[in-house]
Amino acid sequence: MSHSAVADTNVPHAHHGWSGLVHDWSTDQKAFKNVPWGKAMMWIFLLSDTFIFGCFLLSYMTVRMSTLDQWPNPSKVFALHIGGQEIPLILIAIMTFVLISSSGTMALAVKYGYQKDRVKTAILMILTAILGATFVGMQAFEWTKLIMEGVRPWGNPWGAPQFGSTFFMITGFHGTHVTIGVIFLFIMARKVLRGDFDVERKGFFTSRKGRYEIVETTGLYWHFVDLVWVFIFAFFYLW
Amino acid sequence: MAHAETQQAPVHHAQSHHAQGQQHPIGIYLWIWGLLFVLSFFSYLVDYFHLHGMLRWSLILLFMILKAGLIVAVFMHMAWERLALIYAILVPPVLLLVFVALMTLESDYTFLIREEFFGIGR
Numbered sequence: 001m002s003h004s005a006v007a008d009t010n011v012p013h014a015h016h017g018w019s020g021l022v023h024d025w026s027t028d029q030k031a032f033k034n035v036p037w038g039k040a041m042m043w044i045f046l047l048s049d050t051f052i053f054g055c056f057l058l059s060y061m062t063v064r065m066s067t068l069d070q071w072p073n074p075s076k077v078f079a080l081h082i083g084g085q086e087i088p089l090i091l092i093a094i095m096t097f098v099l100i101s102s103s104g105t106m107a108l109a110v111k112y113g114y115q116k117d118r119v120k121t122a123i124l125m126i127l128t129a130i131l132g133a134t135f136v137g138m139q140a141f142e143w144t145k146l147i148m149e150g151v152r153p154w155g156n157p158w159g160a161p162q163f164g165s166t167f168f169m170i171t172g173f174h175g176t177h178v179t180i181g182v183i184f185l186f187i188m189a190r191k192v193l194r195g196d197f198d199v200e201r202k203g204f205f206t207s208r209k210g211r212y213e214i215v216e217t218t219g220l221y222w223h224f225v226d227l228v229w230v231f232i233f234a235f236f237y238l239w
Numbered sequence: 240m241a242h243a244e245t246q247q248a249p250v251h252h253a254q255s256h257h258a259q260g261q262q263h264p265i266g267i268y269l270w271i272w273g274l275l276f277v278l279s280f281f282s283y284l285v286d287y288f289h290l291h292g293m294l295r296w297s298l299i300l301l302f303m304i305l306k307a308g309l310i311v312a313v314f315m316h317m318a319w320e321r322l323a324l325i326y327a328i329l330v331p332p333v334l335l336l337v338f339v340a341l342m343t344l345e346s347d348y349t350f351l352i353r354e355e356f357f358g359i360g361r
Contacts, residue, residue: 014321024323032324034260043328054335058342065346068353075286093283100279104272107314114262216261216316223314227307234303238286239296 042217046224049177053228056170057235063162072158074237078142092237095138096229099178102131103226106219113215118192121215125189128222132182139175143168170232177225181218188218261316271313278306 011034012027014020025031032040064071075088082090109124146167150157153165191197191210200209282302285295312318317325 017322021322021326024321031327033321035320035324036260040324043324047328047331050332051335054332054338058335058338061339062342062346062349065343066349066353068350068357075289089283089286093279096279096283097276100272100275103275103310103314104268107268107272108265110261111263111265111268114260213260220315223310226314227310230303230306230310234282234299238282238299 036211036213038213038217039220042220046220049224049228053170053173053231056166056173057231060166060170060236063166064160067160067162069160070158071160072156072163074239077146077158078237089237091138091142092233095135095142096233098131098135098138099226099229102128102135103223105131106222110216110219113192113197113212116198116212118195118198121212122189122193125185125192125215125218129182129185129189132178132185132222132225136175136178136182139171139178143171167236170236174225174228174232177228181222181225184218184221188214261319263316263319267313271309274309275306278302278309282306 014033015023024033030037035043078090078092079086079088080090081087105124106128109121109128112120112124151164151167153168155161156164191201192215195201196210197212197214200211202208203210279302282299285298285302290298311329317329
C-alpha cells in the first residue's frame with residue numbers, strides 16, 4: 001500500500017469550468033482535490049442540515065398559507081418598550097447584528113489560524129463564542145417574554161395557533177445549533193491556545209493529528225448557523 | 240481493485256500539503272463584514288418603514304439572497320473552491336424549490352377546503 005504514496009504529493013491544477021468538474025470527479029481517486037477530508041465532511045453535513053432547516057421553514061410556510069386565522073404580526077409581537085416608546089422588532093435586529101459580528105470575528109480567526117498566529121486565533125474564537133452565547137441569552141429572554149404573554153405551541157392570544165409551534169420549533173432548533181457551536185468553539189480555542197495544532201497533537205477522540213484546518217471547519221459550521229439565521233430572519237420575522 | 244488500494248495511502252501527503260490553504264487579505268473580510276451590517280440594517284428598515292405587498296417581499300428576498308451569497312462565497316470560502324465541490328454542495332438545495340412549489344399547491348388546496356367547510360359565518 002505504501003509504495004504508491006509518492007504519486008499524489010501535489011494537487012493537480014484545476015481545469016476551467018465543466019471540464020474541470022468532470023475531470024475532478026472522474027479521476028478515480030478523491031473528488032474534492034484540495035479540500036481536506038474533515039472540511040468536505042463538514043460541507044456534506046451542512047448540506048444535510050440545509051434540508052432539515054429547509055423542511056422546517058417549508059412546514060412553516062405550509063401552515064401559514066393554509067390557516068384561516070390571522071397570522072400574528074411579528075413586527076408587533078417582537079417589539080420592545082424602550083424609553084416609553086414601542087420599537088418594532090428591535091430585539092431581533094440586535095440579535096441579527098450580534099450574530100453577524102460573531103461571523104466576522106470567526107472569519108478573521110480562520111485567517112489568523114492559517115497564519116499560525118496562536119494567540120490572535122484563540123482570542124477571536126473566544127470572542128465569537130461570547131457573541132454566540134449572548135445571542136442564545138437574548139433568545140432565552142425572548143422565549144421567556146413570549147411564554148409569559150401566553151404563547152404556547154398550541155395557541156397564542158393574537159391569532160393562528162400554529163404561530164407558537166413553528167416559532168418554538170424553528171428558533172429552538174437554531175438556538176440548539178448556536179449552543180453546540182459555542183461549546184465547540186470553546187473547546188477548539190483551548191486547543192489553539194495550548195498549541196495543539198503547532199505540534200500536531202493527536203485528538204482525544206479521533207487520534208488524528210490536529211491541524212489548523214479544524215479552525216476553518218469549525219468556522220464553516222459557525223457561518224452556517226449565521227446563514228440559517230439570515231433565512232429565519234427573512235421568512236419568520238420580516239415576512 | 241488495484242486502484243482501490245492505491246487511493247488510500249496518498250491522503251497523508253496531500254493533507255500536509257494543504258496546511259497553507261485559503262489565505263486571503265484581511266481587507267476582503269472586513270469589507271464583506273461591513274456589507275453584511277449594511278444589508279441587515281436595510282432589511283430591518285423594510286420592517287421599520289412598514290413597507291408592504293410586493294415591494295416588501297421582493298426587498299426581503301433581495302437582501303436575504305445578497306447576505307446568504309456573501310456569507311457562503313467569502314466567509315465560507317466557496318468562491319475559491321473548485322467547481323467539483325461547489326456544485327456538489329450548492330446544486331442539491333435547489334431541489335427545495337420543487338418542494339416549495341408542491342407545498343404551495345397543497346396549502347392553497349387545504350385553504351380552499353377549510354374555507355369551504357369552516358369558513359361559513361366568519
